[in-house]
Amino acid sequence: MLSRTADSLYWLARYMERAENLARIVMAGYRMASTARSLENPGNEWHSTLLAAGCEPGFLAKHGEATAALVIDYLVRDADNPSSIFSCLETARRNARAVRTALTVDMWDALNETWYQARTGNRFAVRPESLPSLLEWVKERSLLFNGAYANTMLRNDAYYFTRLGTFIERADNTARILDVKYHVLLPRHEGVGGALDYYHWQAILRSVSALRSYHWVYQDRLKPWLVAELLMLRPEMPRSLLSCYEEIVGHLDLLAEAYGGKRGECHRIAGELHARLRFGRIQDIFQSGLHEFLTEFIDRSLLLGSEITALYLV
């Protein structure tokens, strides 16, 4: 297939995934800010939401102080922010339009209708009371898109590239949420964390829709190292780093198979990261530094993205 087509499929999947992740992050931030108001300055919460969304520099350049209204506006509907939910939906649809011939009708329908609905009416006129339903809608649309492509695409290279886009974006997102909050996961000298810590752990799990999963997996009260383990190393957790890398490695292998066994640096990097997650232990990671691990992971993921581009997409 055309390299440009593969590139567009990869990116449209990334942007749809990013829109969904943002919706979860904003929702968690919104909840956290309202619960934690009495406990601490809620402005901090919005600042870390910006960090988790990877939108801090752009926001500061435009607005300065991180108030709830400004951050929500910037992350949800600001067209100047290329990573706002609104911009993600636009970009995904623009990519889709550029490769219409590679999409199934259901994929196109999902993307086109999402874009159309986003632009009409005042769905994106964010008012505090309508924010939750807007974010729900974004999640629904993304789930619809994921279902549409999973259920209708031929299992060939086009599908593999789409899949890669979804999981590279998802891994990056989970890693960033953890990294922004890593300090609340670290053990403290004064023993058991307070109520605020508990809220923070909950918020982390909520931002990847994993609160219930946690209880199913551990049948235990929230413990910070288990929260980290769930999101990094557990294979049954669909947004964990390990799960994402299972998919990434799997689809890179399928691509190599489809293209006569040709492999590149991206296969090596993905395999290496996958092995670290597959055989790593959470206590070792905490011992050698959670933050260091996550930072390196994010850097290696970035490198992986550019190696995929170099091998297939240009």
Added chain:
Amino acid sequence: MKPAATASTGIVAAFDEMSGAAGEECRAQYELIRRWLETTPAEALQLKRREAELLFRRIGITFAVYTEGGDPERLIPFDIIPRVLDAGEWELLSSGLEQRVRALNAFARDVYHGRQILRAGLMPPELVLHNEGFRPEMQDFSPAQQVYTHVAGIDLVRLGPREFCVLEDNCRTPSGVSYMLENREAMMRLFPDLFAGHRIRSVEHYPEELLDILKSVAPPHCPGEPAVALLTPGSYNSAYYEHSFLADDMGVELVEGADLFVDDNVVYMRTTEGPKRVDVIYRRIDDDYLDPLTFRPDSTLGTAGLFNAYRAGNVTLANAVGAGIADDKSIYPYVPAMIRFYLGEAPLLGNVQTWRCGDSEDLGYVLDHLAELVVKEARGSGGYGMLIGPQASREQIESFAEKLRAHPHEYIAQPTLALSTCPVFVETGLAPRHVDLRPFVLVGKDIRIVPGGLTRVALRPGSLVVNSSQGGGTKDTWVLEADRAEPHRR
């Protein structure tokens, strides 16, 4: 619903394709449509109309309108009442179209080779050689199968029961065929019963025919089964939907200039598996932008080296570079002469009388009769920058006369034609609106015409401008099968 009996639009008394000449009730081929309209309540039609709009929006058929603000992806209005041509009418049209397109191709070939037609003194040489559509780079080059215009869109207007004229030839990159196909698709989804009662010839195989035609003009050095690609300027182009639609239905790659590169005069696509050779390019980019090395150096839409690969016989471009010489509006008046000259036949489809304003005698006449004439830019398209005398104010006419005197060569004039009308379903019910017809003629080893075409409708009451950029709409165009009962009796 009862259709209006006469087609009086206040401007010109026109032939109505459904009700026919005065005194006629309903022309035979519309009988079933008439009954359908009579028995269907207006609300039901209104509902279907909205359903159609939803359908088109979902499929994403849009048309970008230049020079207008607002929605960058606007829907072209679709009218739910089909236009019906009977077998006899189509027979006349298709043989006339085939003849005309053969002559246009012969002309392009002649222009880039011996120029017999100029030697015979049938056309002023400067008209050809100084024409913007003329490409000296094509001199003495013979494209595969000697075909220049592989896809022609011929704009026809109808003035009476058997009177069809060509208003314009489009030999470069005519668009609109996706509307022909999607209109049919929409009609079949909305009104399956209506199709059961008629024997309507199919248009759905157009993409297959196009692919066949494109493969039949593979270049001489094509190594095996020809690889075809459709070259688009990209998703910001107004006809992008059509490009993706056709590529999809033909099962060929939709490429942009940057997806291609030329190595040793061979054209390749950049793919995830490495370079892949391309043999035939159905290009929807103008000559000027095809290759920055040969044409406009600032073009980012094309591919460097494409033209040399073409001349080296390693790739076919369809339509050929320089095919535009045959469809220039200042060349148009000579097409009937071309048909006689190259084919030795009498033209089956007439031209519309045309005054070339560059000719001082013609200019004098045009200036004296501006209030009756339609004046167009010789190179314009899309219905921009034209004057419709009978509908223009005195000031508009005067300011247009200024332009005309200043740049007479840039304009042609034609009489204001009483374009035929068809019933259209509007807010208030049925009303006659003026229409034209663009059938698509495919030329490769042989000539093929899918029975039908794009009918464009001027939706504003009385308007004669059918272009979608000027508020025009479209409708499905039916060509009926010949009556099986009568002619062949063993």
